[in-house]
Amino acid sequence: MTSWCYGKLLTSRTPVQLQFLRHKWITKIKVNVYPSLQERLAEKDEALRDPELHAPVNIGFSTAKRSRREKLYSQIEKSKALKQDETLERLARLKLLKVDLDDVQEQWTTTGAPAQTFVLAKHYKIFQDLFGNAFFVPHVYLNVFYNYNEELVSVVHRGNVIKPAEYISGWLKEVYSTQILHVENQIDFTYDSVAANTPSIQFESKPEDLWTLVMTNPDGNLYDSEYEVLHWFV
Structure with missing residues (x-):
């Protein structure tokens, strides 16, 4: 019978179909699925539980806001004025142009410094450690x-x-x-x-303005980590 089946397979023109079956293996070991780091942080984040109560509050100065169109138009006008300056073009072509770093620093303190300082303070959670949900944009450069x-x-x-x-x-x-x-x-x-x-x-101010200067260290208390170290309050 074995030889007859063997010969039939060799002489038959019917294609042989092989079907692979996967059998489900049921494990007897119970696997504990622990929450991810993102899920653990979400559980401890009180702002997600009550967003209205923990909404951020701006305690800083209110400044005049310029639209994006006005800022872009001002930058374009300055760029056109610099490109039309033949003296600057000649010095740049001869590699003799010198940039006044004090002027660059002064422009940066009034344009990009407040936003960049705010992003750094928010990233390192300085506002959260000092004021909780309050924050401010440091427009006064120190x-x-x-x-x-x-x-x-x-x-x-x-x-x-x-x-x-x-x-x-x-x-x-x-x-x-x-x-x-x-x-x-x-x-x-x-x-x-x-x-x-x-x-x-040093900082710019009007003679009639009154200021309060605080120098503190939120992480410098060696006795109780919940408190800070106040160096200055003048």
């Missing part, structure tokens, strides 16, 4: 720096670290004021403290 001596200063930017005391190499001892301490025939250079001193703060 220049903060610490004095090294009469000639050099250390400017505070958004991200740099300024230590309470800086120790620099010995060849700078003539530039920075130093105090030589003789301890067991060893010489140490103790330089003037930097962030331990009172900083200098």
